[in-house]
Amino acid sequence: MTHPTLQQSHGPQYTRILSIGAARGDIVVPNDDLVGPINSSDEWIRQRTGIITRTRASQDLLAVDLATEASKEAIEKSGVDPKLIDAVIIATISNIQQTPSMSAVVADRVGANPAAAYDVNAACAGYPYAIAQADALIRTGVAHYALVVGAEKLSDVVDPTDRTISFLLGDGAGAVVIGPSEFPGISKTIWGSDGSKAGAVGMDHTLQEYRRGEAPWPTLRQEGQTVFRWAVWDMAKVAKQALDAAGVTPDQLAAFIPHQANMRIVDEFAKQLKLPDTVIVARDIETTGNTSAASIPLATHRLLEEHPELSGGLALQIGFGAGLVFGAQVVVLP
Numbered sequence: 001m002t003h004p005t006l007q008q009s010h011g012p013q014y015t016r017i018l019s020i021g022a023a024r025g026d027i028v029v030p031n032d033d034l035v036g037p038i039n040s041s042d043e044w045i046r047q048r049t050g051i052i053t054r055t056r057a058s059q060d061l062l063a064v065d066l067a068t069e070a071s072k073e074a075i076e077k078s079g080v081d082p083k084l085i086d087a088v089i090i091a092t093i094s095n096i097q098q099t100p101s102m103s104a105v106v107a108d109r110v111g112a113n114p115a116a117a118y119d120v121n122a123a124c125a126g127y128p129y130a131i132a133q134a135d136a137l138i139r140t141g142v143a144h145y146a147l148v149v150g151a152e153k154l155s156d157v158v159d160p161t162d163r164t165i166s167f168l169l170g171d172g173a174g175a176v177v178i179g180p181s182e183f184p185g186i187s188k189t190i191w192g193s194d195g196s197k198a199g200a201v202g203m204d205h206t207l208q209e210y211r212r213g214e215a216p217w218p219t220l221r222q223e224g225q226t227v228f229r230w231a232v233w234d235m236a237k238v239a240k241q242a243l244d245a246a247g248v249t250p251d252q253l254a255a256f257i258p259h260q261a262n263m264r265i266v267d268e269f270a271k272q273l274k275l276p277d278t279v280i281v282a283r284d285i286e287t288t289g290n291t292s293a294a295s296i297p298l299a300t301h302r303l304l305e306e307h308p309e310l311s312g313g314l315a316l317q318i319g320f321g322a323g324l325v326f327g328a329q330v331v332v333l334p
Contacts, residue, residue, distance in 0.1 A: 009141030015134070016185020017334045018080065018177045021073025022301035023066040024288060025057035025155075025171035037161040045167050050263020054170035054289025056155045063094050064102050066173035067151035068109045070297075075110055077334075078177035080145050082111035085177070087143035089133055090119050091126025091150045091293035093322070094157055102151065112147065123201070124259045124321025125191070126150060126293035127174070128329055132189035134178045149175040150293035157203075159219035165201075168262070169220075170289025174297020176334070183332075187246035190238055191327035200226040201322040220322075227321075231265045235320045235328075236272035242316060242328035253279045254313025255303055255333065259320055260285035260295040280307060292321065304333060 030053045031042040045051055057066060067090055075082050088110075090103040103117035122129045127150040134146035151173035158166045178186070201222040205215035239258075243250065256279050258269050263285055270281050284299035291298055296317050304310060310333050318328035 011139045011141035012180035013139070014181040014184045015138045015178055016181035016183070016332050018179050019074050019077035019334050020297060020301050020304065021070040021075075021077065021175045022298050023069035023173045024298065025055035025066070026061055027056045027058055028053050029056050031167065034160065034167045038163045038167060040163070040167070048264070049168060050283070050286055051168065051289055053287050055172060055287070057153050057171040062096065063092060063151045063153035063171070063173070064105050066153065066171065067102060067106050067149045067175065070151070070173040070175035071106055071110050071147055071149055074175040074177050075147065078179070080177055080179060085112040085145045085147050086115045087134060087137050087146040088112055088115045088117040089130040089146065089148050091122060091130045092119055092152055093121055093123050093126070093292060094152045094154055095119060096156060103149075106149065110147070116143070122293070122325045122327070123323055124261065124292045124295065125319035125323070125325040125327040127296045128189060128317060128319045128327030129191060131178070131186060131329060131331070132191060132327065135186045138178065138180060145177060145179045147175060147177055149173060150295070150297050152292045152294045154220065154292060157220050159221075162219060162221050164224055165220055165222045168290040170291045172288060172291045172294045172298050174294050174301055176297060185332040187242065187248070187330040189327055189329040190242045190245055193323050193325040195323070197226065197230065197324045199223075200230070200324060228262070228265060230324060231261060231320055232268045232272065235318060235326060236269060238326050238328050239269070239273055239316060239318050242318065242330060246330035248314060248330050250274060250279065251276050252314060253316055254310050255280045255282065255315040257282040257296055257299050257303065257315050257317040259318065260288065260299055261290055261321065280310065293319075300333070
């Protein structure tokens with residue numbers, strides 16, 4: 001069958017992260033404020049998780065508001081006219097509405113209309129997933145500039161009496177602008193999932209069960225030991241694959257920025273990867289808590305504030321969590 005030659009789009013050869021912005025919840029919540037309902041102690045939480053305080057958002061401060069604030073900072077620092085941003089991707093599991101997407105609202109608020117906009121539900125791996133997509137969209141010519149955001153208000157989806165996860169979680173958003181580059185700034189992403197373990201982290205009931213009166217309001221919970229073992233052993237292999245795919249050795253990294261799930265996981269990770277002392281490891285969980293999709297960009301933002309000399313260096317970032325899904329890539333820090 002003969003047909004006219006189809007035109008396919010092509011874009012720049014390379015992309016990179018141009019800038020980063022962040023917004024944390026407006027309330028600092030110490031461990032002592034949470035221990036009553038879970039019959040625990042400040043010492044127990046510190047030993048198990050490394051968390052001293054976490055930031056949470058007050059009732060009227062929504063995840064979409066945090067996403068907007070972080071996005072505005074990233075766009076301003078990038079110097080890119082928001083009208084040139086033609087893709088907005090928000091990684092989140094805490095949009096309080098099934099629809100509209102958080103991304104469409106944020107695109108309008110930051111002046112990026114009529115950008116393509118969609119949300120990514122890959123939990124704690126959502127940010128690396130969204131980075132991979134933005135990189136691909138720009139290099140294939142489908143987008144020119146992309147805004148990628150990880151935004152969560154997990155205090156909306158947690159039961160304060162749940163001992164498995166409630167004390168871990170915080171609220172916040174991190175955003176980056178991605179655009180064309182003269183040099184490689186984002187490596188191949190190693191990503192995937194293991195749905196056979198989907199029950200290890202997730203919502204404990206469905207909205208239909210709640211509506212029928214068969215179950216309480218759905219909240220987030222986890223099987224801590226299952227997640228810990230999976231994160232430490234399986235994800236260390238994924239991190240090594242990401243380094244190999246990028247053609248980078250651990251000693252060439254400036255920073256390691258894993259999802260801020262638990263300080264014990266972060267520390268064990270660094271040990272498994274045999275990172276030299278020259279590599280700075282992000283430990284934002286200590287005062288921010290676990291913010292799922294927002295944790296990597298929030299940790300990156302803090303790392304660059306505390307260590308501006310890291311700008312232009314290589315960072316290995318990896319997200320892993322509910323689903324169970326995972327994603328890792330090496331990036332040049334903005």
